[in-house]
Amino acid sequence: MKVQLFVPCFIDQIYPQTALNTIKVLEKAGCEVSYNPNQTCCGQPAYNAGYWDECRPVARKFLDDFNAPEYIVAPGGSCVGFVRNHYDKLFPDKNMSQNTTQKRMYELTEFLTEILHIDNMGASFPGTATYHDACGALRECGIKAPPRALLTNVQGLELIETDDCEVCCGFGGTFAVKYEFISSGMAEQKVQHAQKKGVEYIISTDHSCLLHLDGYIKKHLIPIKTAHIADVLASGW
């Protein structure tokens, strides 16, 4: 199956390895992955900040860059949720129902499990981990089971749930800089809950959450690492 890779800006700029691992995973799953090098961003940062006029040309560019008929797969639920649920509002005049982009776009784990029906990537990743439900994946895309199904089949990985797995990490884009106290406080409690469970890793579908938690963890020298699910699924083979 041919798929187009969309690389969220965090991954493009800060964690390129995760994009490489996404390709590795998709190829193992039998996909032929193409990457349009013109791509930039889905437009979400400006939209969330209230700058719809600034967002619109970037979102339009996204639609142009991904106008091929293949599935679009992204290692991140936040961008997928944004394109799926908010482009209609951004382009009220454009008949989005005629445009299949929203329907063709998938987050990596939901693509693997729901489209390709794969829940075992043959990965091994020794250690204990908790899964953090990124808000974009969980509430914008309704992704709850796919990452857990895939992680459960990772050899050597013990998945331990926390009570607050669905509670936001506190990042929220500009929120993290506009209200740093609240944002940091949320990260603190998220990390403390993971610490209480004694896990070595916090795994998620979205690097935006992980970047935020990692910033708190590193500052406080806490013995927990963050790991993107694509990196976990690409491990050990």
Place this chain on the structure above:
Amino acid sequence: MKRKQTEFLLASGRKVFDLDHRKKLNFALKQADAAYKKGKQQFSDLETTKKIAKNIKWQAIENLHTYLEAFETNFNRNGGRVIWAEDTQQALDAILNVCRKNEAKSIVKSKSIVTEEIHLNQFLTKHHIEILETDLGEYIQQLDGEAPYHIVAPSLHKSKEDVAQLFHEKLNVPPDLSPEELTLVARNILRKKYAAAEIGITGINFILADIGGIAITENEGNAWLSASAPKIHIAITGIEKILPSVHDLNLFWPLLATHGSGQRTTVYNSIYTGPKKQDETDGPEEMYVILLDNRRSHLLADPAARESLYCIRCGACLNVCPVYKNIGGHTYGTTYSGPIGAVISPYLNDAAEYQHLSFASSLCGACTEVCPVHINLHNLLLNNRRNAVEQNLISASEQIGWKIWKKINQHRLLMNWPGGATKTFLVGKLFRQHWGIRRILPEFTHKTFNQFTKNKPDSK
């Protein structure tokens, strides 16, 4: 930065890292969460129930004038009187008029967030009329001289030890009373007041258009007593609390109970359809319903914000909101706190003073997920943000920032420029101060993924 925003920022910092506050709030909200999860089992299909409820509120709000007028006609026929109040002052004047006409010196009041909105207690006290809160949580807050902390649970932030200490200080009772003993202390004081008060004031949970009645939901029986013991009953509410029919309560009573307190239904659910009739033995001689606009018509006028008027004030969005959980109710500096408060406050007040609340959210969507009438709360916050930008309420530097962002994201080459080290330096310069001391900023890699991949043969 506006004064309110600065106050909010500083207060939020104090609250978030006040570990005692965090502990108390987490304790209370964990209990609320457990009760909600148990309570919602009564719905075999909660999502469909919510959709039906939203449709009913949609119908009610889209035809608000029709239903309100129907209510007035029917309530008048029942012998009651409707008072339309465009703003706070008209509502206060109406209440004062009733007080003066009846030479009222003492009032008992049950829980009503609208009376907080119009600052009724302060107003009546200034006019030498005693007004006593009869809901236990509100009574505690009144004793402490504090506004309610939560729409449904006014003293949520106080532990039982805090309440014992407060009663000891204010009511001269021993300092170590149990919750049961404290309740009895309050009950004994309040019982005497019901008998003495000339007027009882209550809120309203639902205005029932078809029968010209009002429905009040409670757990303590204090609203029931406030409405029926004194010879005059004044009920006050916002115009959005309308339901087309008494039959809608089948759906809304359990929805409100489960989302407000985790109950299947609350202990008391009463419908009042007017004053005592000739052949009746109980009830007030006169009954007034005050319908308050107070800029709710601004929400009605904006199709993008209108659904916020579907709110039944259950408080569930506060309970699940990670921001509320961290900063508590008072930090908002508004009558209505939490997600719904952040949504409606810029409309009910000066938008410039309250727009910052719409940005004080990570947009996690937990509020939208829990709302019993499916109000798309986090999308309404996004809408407010857009309004703030369009009304030019955002700093010039941020505006320039987004223009630069747009430029960069329209051109792939600009995203690859000017190298990781320089980007890390620039982002540090721009954001280090706002990122704060509790987190480190990430570092950009030397090359973007795009640059890594560009020369690979498999890229298109």
